[in-house]
Amino acid sequence: MPLKRLSLAAVGILATLYWAVPAALLSWQLDRLIFTSQKHDATHEAQRFDVSMAPDATVLVRRYGNPGARCLYFFPGEHGGMGTYEETLFPSLLEFGTVYAISYPGQDGARGQGHVALLPDQVEHAIRVVSRTARCEIDKSVFVGRSFGATVALLEAERSHPKGVIVDGVGADLPVVVRAWIARHKVFYGWRMLPVEWLLAKQRYSLEPVLTALAPMPIVIFQGTADVVTPFSAAQAVARGHSNVKFYPVTGGRHDNSYVLARAMYLDALRKIVAFR
Numbered sequence: 001m002p003l004k005r006l007s008l009a010a011v012g013i014l015a016t017l018y019w020a021v022p023a024a025l026l027s028w029q030l031d032r033l034i035f036t037s038q039k040h041d042a043t044h045e046a047q048r049f050d051v052s053m054a055p056d057a058t059v060l061v062r063r064y065g066n067p068g069a070r071c072l073y074f075f076p077g078e079h080g081g082m083g084t085y086e087e088t089l090f091p092s093l094l095e096f097g098t099v100y101a102i103s104y105p106g107q108d109g110a111r112g113q114g115h116v117a118l119l120p121d122q123v124e125h126a127i128r129v130v131s132r133t134a135r136c137e138i139d140k141s142v143f144v145g146r147s148f149g150a151t152v153a154l155l156e157a158e159r160s161h162p163k164g165v166i167v168d169g170v171g172a173d174l175p176v177v178v179r180a181w182i183a184r185h186k187v188f189y190g191w192r193m194l195p196v197e198w199l200l201a202k203q204r205y206s207l208e209p210v211l212t213a214l215a216p217m218p219i220v221i222f223q224g225t226a227d228v229v230t231p232f233s234a235a236q237a238v239a240r241g242h243s244n245v246k247f248y249p250v251t252g253g254r255h256d257n258s259y260v261l262a263r264a265m266y267l268d269a270l271r272k273i274v275a276f277r
Helices: 002-028 030-034 082-088 119-133 148-160 174-184 186-193 207-214 232-239 263-275
Strands: 047-054 057-064 071-075 098-103 142-146 164-168 219-224 245-250
Touching: 047 119, 057 119, 071 119, 071 148, 082 098, 098 119, 119 148, 142 148, 142 263, 148 164, 148 207, 148 219, 164 263, 174 186, 207 232, 219 232, 219 263, 232 245, 245 263
Parallel strands: 071 098, 071 142, 142 164, 164 219, 219 245
Antiparallel strands: 047 057, 057 098
């Protein structure tokens, strides 16, 4: 009998932890979940701006190309990876202006730990510093964002009012992205019952109100039809009904390669935004 009771108690504890741990992580450790597996690739920028945010945190901005009035601010995903973008994306962007690539705290040589709630203010401050010291004019500049950086770019555009925004792999909101992560990990099947929307109520980062607030600024979204990280259907649904938003499906595109597959369309969209008056 005691053994049976111990077994039942152990099962109860394990079941409780199975539900309690993810709930606690989403409620109190969201920053650790988002900003994990940071990359620290070797980079070859022309200039660096280490913008201090706190004694132990910086936003690192890398300049590619010669300074000029038209700038392209690039916002990466949660893993960074500027060394990769130097090869796959920046050479094309340089055709349209100076590239300023932003690394959040903890990414690619930037000191500290990223905090979702602090990031919009940190990025805004970094852009102001760059704009003062370089010759950037925000109303002539374009924001480019990927994955988590797509959301950051759109949030920052609401504050800074650039000429336009191009993003890919954007999440409709954070609960959608979390549920997509759970769906990809079968061992956590039971977590589908978690009240994710309630747990993230204060940090949903919904795309819908941001797109509404940005009208009539031109916004272009590229989304892979095979994207299982930021689901295609959710992003497409949010983009509907916004006359200033152009949504382009990337057939067969995954979360990590849609911007490469859509290169020609990507550059054409950028060309139109630069010429937009």
